[in-house]
Each structure stands twice: as structure tokens, then as C-alpha cells.
Amino acid sequence: MIRHHPDSNVLMEYAAGTLPWAMSLAVGAHLQLCPRCREGRHQLDCVGGGLLRHTEPQAVHSDSLARVLQRIDQDENNPSQSDLIGPEVNTAHSAAVDSGNRDRPLDQLPRLVDKLVRDNQPLHWRRMSSSLQMARLASGQNQCEVALQRIRQGGKVVEHDHRGREITLVLYGSFSDADGVYAPGDFLVREPGEVHRPMATQDQECLCLSVAEAAVSVTGILGWLVNPLLRFRPA
Ligand SMILES: [Zn+2]
Structure with a gap:
């Protein structure tokens, strides 16, 4: 639900x-x-x-x-x-998200996301941390960075804040942060300055679509090391 x-x-x-x-x-x-x-x-x-x-x-x-x-x-x-518009989801191409990965494929993708994934084959997954992988998706415009993000089962993403608005749409699995639990279809907006630490639930990995106006910023001392390496690449 x-x-x-x-x-x-x-x-x-x-x-x-x-x-x-x-x-x-x-x-x-x-x-x-x-x-x-x-x-x-x-x-x-x-x-x-x-x-x-x-x-x-x-x-x-x-x-x-x-x-x-x-x-x-x-x-x-x-x-x-x-x-x-419309409730359609596409079940035919779900395996594309998992090419090169070992996790079970998505059951369904919203048709719009499916088309974007199709247009971005092959996906290039980058390991951002021990818990998080990201595949950027070219969307044909330069204001926002669009990406798939997958958090491993039970994995915690490092605490970070947002330098610009970021929209997250959960596609598969679920994650939680201090404000709630987010399941497939849930739509989340983070405004600049909001800090959170997402954690995937223990039962399965979590896959999300993210659309960000700016790169995130890792908080704390780890940020000194990591933030210079975080690139913002709208495409
Ligand atoms: Zn709704």
C-alpha cells in the first residue's frame, strides 16, 4: 500500500x-x-x-x-x-535492471521508468559504499541528475544532507529513515538541508529512482574524505 x-x-x-x-x-x-x-x-x-x-x-x-x-x-x-498518465507497468524488461547483478529482478517497473532503463542499456552500476550502488540514467536534460539507487538487504547508507531538492520513488523493496518506512510506489521529497540516513529493510534489497537537483553531502568527518569524490552529473 x-x-x-x-x-x-x-x-x-x-x-x-x-x-x-x-x-x-x-x-x-x-x-x-x-x-x-x-x-x-x-x-x-x-x-x-x-x-x-x-x-x-x-x-x-x-x-x-x-x-x-x-x-x-x-x-x-x-x-x-x-x-x-495511466496505471501501466511493464513486466517484460525487468531483468535489465539487474544485468550483471545477482539479486532477484524487479517484478514490475512503471512504464516510464522501464523506458528510461531501456534507453540507458547497459546500466553502469557504481559502488558508492558497502551498502549502496548507483546507476546514472541519461534523461536528456541538464537540471537534475536521474539515477537508480540500490541499497543492499539491511544496508545502511551513510548519513547525508541535501544541497538541492531530491525526489525518491521506491521501485522495489523498502527502506526506512528517522521519519518513516517507504515501500514500493512511495514518493519522497527531501528539501535542501534535510539530513537523513536511509536503511533498507532486512528482508530484501531496495531499489529506488532518484531525481536530484544537486549532489548530496555526507555529514561528519567522513564527509571530508567522501564529498570531494561525489560528482553531480545531470545528463
Ligand atoms: Zn500517490
Whole structure:
């Protein structure tokens, strides 16, 4: 059962199309798993449609329609907003996440995440610590770093704070920190300055999608050693 959802501000930014694309990806993937937020987004769309109906018509350039159609053609490689709707998950490609690894494959991936993983084959997993591996995913924009993060069964990630907003979507397994327990589909936003120490539950590894505006910063004396090595690479 999903317990952690995007708040109304994030959903509103998503519905209005003002979220950075990579963050929209995480929200859209959550929507594919969460009927409650799909309904919330639908209601926001209705409000937006109602506002548009009461807006005075504005003149547009004569070639506007042609430009919109051209833009739709160009966006074939980047999923449009319409691709972000719907409950679909893809079960056919789950093994790709685990290529080269020994853990059991995912049962399901949200379709958006599955497409991103597919586009980033082969995944290059980097060992960040004894408990954490990370595979960066090119998303075609340079504001945010998108990555898969896997915490080994029972593994603890070092305590860190956030220099920018970070969204985490749990895809498989679960982890906890001082604020709660997060299971598949749960959506978590960390704001700059928030400190936490995630720990995977003991029964299985945890796989998450993360979208970050900046690199994390390891706290304490270990940070002296580790932080200069942490690279932020939006792609
Ligand atoms: Zn939700």
C-alpha cells in the first residue's frame, strides 16, 4: 500500500507543466502506480480546464498549429505528458535492471521508468559504499541528475544532507529513515538541508529512482574524505 504521495504543490506543478522534466518523470511514474494521485491530477486538470474556459481568447500566430504539430513530432524521443498518465507497468524488461547483478529482478517497473532503463542499456552500476550502488540514467536534460539507487538487504547508507531538492520513488523493496518506512510506489521529497540516513529493510534489497537537483553531502568527518569524490552529473 502506498503511504507517501506527492503533495498538492508538486501535483499542481506537474499538472501545470512547470516541474523540471526529470521531476515530472518521477511524479508520472508514481501516478502510474497510484490511483489516488491519478484522481488528484484529474481534478487539477478539470480546474485548469475550467479556468481556461473563462479566459478571454487571445490571438495566436497563423503558423501556431503547424509549430505545435512539428513539436509533437520532435518529442517522439521524450515521453509527452500523455505518456505520463495511466496505471501501466511493464513486466517484460525487468531483468535489465539487474544485468550483471545477482539479486532477484524487479517484478514490475512503471512504464516510464522501464523506458528510461531501456534507453540507458547497459546500466553502469557504481559502488558508492558497502551498502549502496548507483546507476546514472541519461534523461536528456541538464537540471537534475536521474539515477537508480540500490541499497543492499539491511544496508545502511551513510548519513547525508541535501544541497538541492531530491525526489525518491521506491521501485522495489523498502527502506526506512528517522521519519518513516517507504515501500514500493512511495514518493519522497527531501528539501535542501534535510539530513537523513536511509536503511533498507532486512528482508530484501531496495531499489529506488532518484531525481536530484544537486549532489548530496555526507555529514561528519567522513564527509571530508567522501564529498570531494561525489560528482553531480545531470545528463
Ligand atoms: Zn500517490
